[in-house]
Amino acid sequence: MRYAPIFLGLMLSMSPGGPRALAEDPRVLQRGARLIEPFDFRGVALQPGPLKTQVDEVRAFYLAVPDDDLLKGFRARAGHPALGKDLDGWYTSDTFHVFGQVVSGLARLHAATGDPACKEKANRLVEEWAKCIEPDGYFFASRKPNAPHYIYDKMLWGLLDAHAYCGNEQALRHLDRITDWAIRHLDRGRRVNDTSTEWYTLSENLYRAHFATGDLKYRDFAHVWEYRDYWDIYARNGDLFAPRPDGRRNEAYHAYSHVNTLGGAGAAYLATGDVHYLEVIRNAYETIQRDQCYATGGYGPDEMLLPAARILEKLGETHNSFETQCGSWAAFKLSKYLISFTGDAKYGDWVERLAINGLGASPPMTPDGRVFYYSDYCLHGGTKRNTDFGWSCCTGTRPQAFADYADQAYFHDADSIYVNLFTPSTITWNHAGDPIRLAQATTFPEGEETRLTVAVPRPQAFAIKVRTPGWLASPITARVNGEPVEVRPDERHWTTIRRTWNDGDVVSIRLPMRLSVSRPSSRRTPDAFTIGPVVLAFAAPNARPFARVDFDALENALVPMDGRPLRYRAAWDSSLVARPFASFGAGERYFVYLDPSMGSRIPHLDMQFRGRWNDAGAFRFSNEVGATAEGQFEGTGVRWLGKRFDDAGTAEVSIDGKFVAVVDQFGPGRDLPFDWSHRGLSPGRHAIRITVLERKADASLNRFVNVAGIEVLGGAGSTP
Ligand SMILES: [Zn+2]
Structure with a gap:
């Protein structure tokens, strides 16, 4: 996302019903300030480690899907020769179609990895798909798309990212044509919680289209889809489930799309600078953390945001605990907006939890397009399994979300570099005219230490700031070239080391972790075990081994296994082993949450x-x-x-x-x-x-x- 302020020489065009602040200079595209900036993928590279392994698997999967298969429906609908085979599942039935997200994912994977094959494929797909756009701008795969707003939004992702990351100038022309169709045809009923359209996710990409083009058409259209009925509840710190002004009440909200829509509020803040939108996303974050999230960072059992007490009950009622790919992607976007607008590292904790226990705990896709859709935290035991059908929504968000690891790892401002994720990686940053390179080496979370090696062409003064996680067992300690240095976290949860750096300087950061019991509320159970950001699960065929757990002494219930990081034996049954939730493969039975009734x-x-x-x-x-x-x-x-x-x-x-x-x-x-x-x-x-x-x-x-x-x-x- 290229959000740096751009000034374009545009004609002034006022439209009734447009956003506020129209009296200001319309050439200013972004009025919301960011205290720290993402790198937008520039200069960052993941190095061998768990995150890179996953990104490489995802990249190989999407590169291997034949272009002709991805394009078949569009070509058939346009009356062109349609080679290739049907991808089946939701792809063939044109249900929540993911083509636009596949293009976006490839474009972002190109930005994240530098792989030219991803760029070439994204650009080929855009070019071939564009041949199927009809004169009036109709662009869907079939004559019966199930959710035109949703699919149009995903197409915006594809075109904007092909433009931003693959240099595809034509993409903006296509964007213009399909948007004219959307302006004329998309239903503007805008009902609350309308999951048949998910219209309320549209404003984010339309604001991005405004930033990319300077065209006021997109900004005005973005404003149409703002979800004030829902966003404003957060702005006033209200109760999502209280009666609305019309006397009706929402007992539940569709989970993924009601976090995804907050990206629209983030983009609206960038566009307008109106702090109302910032309040929306700040308060939404706190509410979701407090009332909706499980220990893994996952949320939305059976895809619903529910009153907090129901979230706990759901642990005993469903195996569909978290829509993992889509849900992680929405959370990543929201967290990135918040880190950058507020400069606060606490929002990075959610990204980390999901990178380890959410998205990062997904097994690979099957070659026929079946994806890990739901994480299963059921009290009666869970397993990981891919969907029974191919090409669900989560096959669209999967490449986007995995690519985002690279853009979540580091941030910067004028004289500091910010380390958000602890993962093997390198970042090159231009500071005061010199390229500065930071190489991060770590076995985190198996080990508690990360080492940052500085490469500078000549001595340079700047600050290295490290996210101070909420889960720390004791304060961060740091050494520079082996010598202890005094550090303490600031009010924005960064631990700072500021000095004049020489080439080859090494910073060692220790992030003390401890085993603890995560309790989702003041209620004593159900409970899960965590160590640092890592959620543990027990391997067991059924709940019987848990019948004898002493819930009053859970803190002492696990014994570390010698020489095996993050692995524990149950004190009451030494045959029972707890290990990271992410380490479980498809089909293995496990237990994440414990509850006295489960036995x-x-x-x-x-x-x-x-x-x-x-x-x-x-x-x-x-x-x-x-x-x-x-x-x-x-x-x-x-x-x-x-x-x-x-x-x-x-x-x-x-x-x-x-x-x-x-x-x-x-x-x-x-x-x-x-x-x-x-x-x-x-x-x-x-x-x-x-x-x-x-x-x-x-x-x-x-x-x-x-x-x-x-x-x-x-x-x-x-x-x-
Ligand atoms: Zn999904």
Whole structure:
């Protein structure tokens, strides 16, 4: 993003309904000040390490997708010869289409890595796609795009980034044509939380288009899509879930797009300098950290922002805990705006957590375009898995977000360089006419130290400022050329070493970490273990090993494994090992959060299903008469975990082969509480079987039966 103020000789054109401050000189594109600047990828290179390994994997994946496959739909719609094969999934059905983000990702990967193949591919894709734009500016892959606002926004990413990072001048011409179409055709209903369009994410890129071109058309159009109904709640530090002025209330907001939209407020601040927008994103950040984030930095279970208490309950209800690629990308953008506007390093902590436990904990994509969509923090055990279908939204944000590591690592101002990420990398910075090179070497987070080697053509005075993380166990200590130097963090959470630097000077920074228990609120549980920014998870096939955890002494529950950084044995069961969440591969069962009730719950993953059942993540459901779900337990009673729905039917429950009850899951609405339990069994092992029946309530729309799992009553470590 090239946000340096640009002055262009433009004709004054006033439009009614345009943004405030129109009386000021329209040639000034940016009025919002940045205290420190991102490098916008210039001069930075990741060096071999965990982040670079991931970026290289992502780059290789996207470079290998044939251009003809990516372009097939556009060419077919335009009546051109359409070679290549269908990419299937959401790509072929033109659902939240990611073509624009693939172009953006390649352009950014070029900026981040210097790989000319990424630039050439991005430019080829833009050129070929542009041949399919119709005379009126219509540009979608098909005649039935599902969310025109969303797809137009992603196309803006592609064109603006091809221009910014690949020198593609034609891209701005295409941008002009498709925007004229959008101005004429996009629906301006602008309903709150409208996930069928996600219209409220549009203003960010339209402001960027204004910065890139100087054309007031984009600024005025950006203003149309500002999401005041939602942004303003943050500006006044209000309650997202309180009744709105129209008397209606939002019980939930779509998570990713309601963080992504805050990028629009960030860009609006840059454009106008109006501190209202800065208040929006500052307060939004605090609210999201306090009420929405899990220990990993992930947020939005089942893709929802919810009241804080529900965020905890969701840990026991869903395996879809965090939309990882999209959610990380939105968080990265918001954090970067805040670091740069406020000069405060605290916002870098979120980037770090997600780079380690969110985006950075994703397994690779499958060659057919299936991506790691949801992180799973479920109390009843989780696994990492890629989606069942190809080319979801997260295949669009994945290359953008991974490329962003390089632009998150360092910032600068006139006489300081700021180290935000602790990762092997180099940065070359022009200061007082000289190129200054900093080489960072570290094994962080396995090791606590990072070393910065300075290369200067002649002695130079400047400051090196290191982010002071919120998770530190004790203050940062520093040495220059082996000699201790006194340092302390400033009010913006940077630890500064200012001196005249000589070529070859080495700064060693120690970032003390300690094992701690992360509690999402004042409630005692559920809890997760962290060391520094790293979230740990336990490898276990089921929750039984956790039945004997002493929750009053969790701080002493783990013992370090000799010589194995970030690895611990459980004090109560030495066969149980905790290691970084990021180290788990696809399909391995793990537990991130612990809760006293978990030992008594058997999730549907550990039950046996016969007949045709559908997997909704949190539960399975079937309307096939005779389909069965079976589970084994040890106790004197059992509770069936599920939900009531308006299309639910009845099931027969038997225990140890004997009929117990016919149970009806019908409820007048959807997702309503359901409670059925049976007690009074003899102590010992039992089996429960649930069989879908033909019969259903007259009012029910279908006969679906759902099973999330069972809870053992009156057993060891179970609910009495
Ligand atoms: Zn997504």
